[in-house]
Amino acid sequence: AQSVTQLGSHVSVSEGALVLLRCNYSSSVPPYLFWYVQYPNQGLQLLLKYTSAATLVKGINGFEAEFKKSETSFHLTKPSAHMSDAAEYFCAVSVGGNDMRFGAGTRLTVKP
Amino acid sequence: EAGVVQSPRYKIIEKKQPVAFWCNPISGHNTLYWYLQNLGQGPELLIRYENEEAVDDSQLPKDRFSAERLKGVDSTLKIQPAELGDSAVYLCASSLTSGRGETQYFGPGTRLLVL
Numbered sequence: 001a002q003s004v005t006q007l008g009s010h011v012s013v014s015e016g017a018l019v020l021l022r023c024n025y026s027s028s029v030p031p032y033l034f035w036y037v038q039y040p041n042q043g044l045q046l047l048l049k050y051t052s053a054a055t056l057v058k059g060i061n062g063f064e065a066e067f068k069k070s071e072t073s074f075h076l077t078k079p080s081a082h083m084s085d086a087a088e089y090f091c092a093v094s095v096g097g098n099d100m101r102f103g104a105g106t107r108l109t110v111k112p
Numbered sequence: 113e114a115g116v117v118q119s120p121r122y123k124i125i126e127k128k129q130p131v132a133f134w135c136n137p138i139s140g141h142n143t144l145y146w147y148l149q150n151l152g153q154g155p156e157l158l159i160r161y162e163n164e165e166a167v168d169d170s171q172l173p174k175d176r177f178s179a180e181r182l183k184g185v186d187s188t189l190k191i192q193p194a195e196l197g198d199s200a201v202y203l204c205a206s207s208l209t210s211g212r213g214e215t216q217y218f219g220p221g222t223r224l225l226v227l
Contacts, residue, residue: 009152032213043116043203043218044155051213090154098143098210099168102154 002027002095004074006103014111019063019078021106023091026072032094033074035065038105039087047089050074061085086110114138116219118204124225130192133222137185137206144181145216146189147203155203161187162210191224199226 007022025031032051036044048059055067065076074091091103117136125131137144143162147155158177160168163184172179176195181187191198201223205216 036218041220041223043205043220045218046215049213049215092154094212098207098212098214098216099145099157099160100155100216102156104152105154 002029002031002093003101004033004091004093004103006089006091006106008106009104010107010109012109012111013081015083016080019076019081019085019108021076021089021091021108023065023074023076023103024072025074025091025093027093033065033067034092034094034100035059035063035074035076036090036092036102037061037087038090044090047076081108081110083110083112116204116206116217118202118219118222120222121220122223122225124227125194126227127196128193130190131194131224132188132190133202133204133224135187135189135204135219137187137204138217141206141208141217142184143207143210143214144187145205145207146179146187147205149201149203149221151200158189160210167210194224194226196226199224 003026005024034049035047038044048057050067058064063078088105092100146158149155159172161181179189201221203221205218207214207216
């Protein structure tokens with residue numbers, strides 16, 4: 001069955017530092033993978049998605065993720081963190097019928 | 113373009129009471145999803161509609177939960193009777209189709225507290 005595992009429930013970085021949020025997937029078929037962001041008391045907003053095209057996917061707000069089949073990973077990065085990046089981030093894999101399986105989430109804190 | 117609309121945003125009820133949540137998807141989106149999000153966890157699918165047909169309700173606790181999507185547009189999710197463990201955020205999402213990889217757009221959710 002398809003699933004994702006997010007390593008680290010909480011990540012803290014300084015403003016201007018590299019952001020790295022880790023996601024590993026398990027899938028019996030070529031996966032479609034997503035990163036969503038959730039700000040407090042809001043719904044989820046799509047950051048980027050991988051649908052078997054380019055392995056390096058660029059998203060909104062300066063985020064990008066690289067699909068690595070050999071490592072079954074889809075880590076999210078941003079070169080320089082901004083205070084406004086503080087939020088909860090969810091990795092997800094799409095299964096049949098576009099049903100999504102979400103990870104448990106990683107809370108990103110950005111220190112000034 | 114208006115996003116997914118949900119109401120109410122917050123609801124506090126006593127256990128054993130009924131409660132209903134409403135969702136209006138993005139115009140033209142055929143597929144509608146209801147998710148349950150417990151505190152500190154990712155969303156979990158409850159039910160998926162394609163137009164007015166519920167095509168995946170395997171995770172919906174049918175003894176107390178029900179849903180409908182009349183006319184294939186807006187949808188209502190109901191809990192009767194509510195239990196303490198139902199306290200969570202209920203998210204609605206929609207997508208243009210149910211094709212794999214299609215982007216799902218989420219509403220702000222309804223935060224339910226059962227006392």
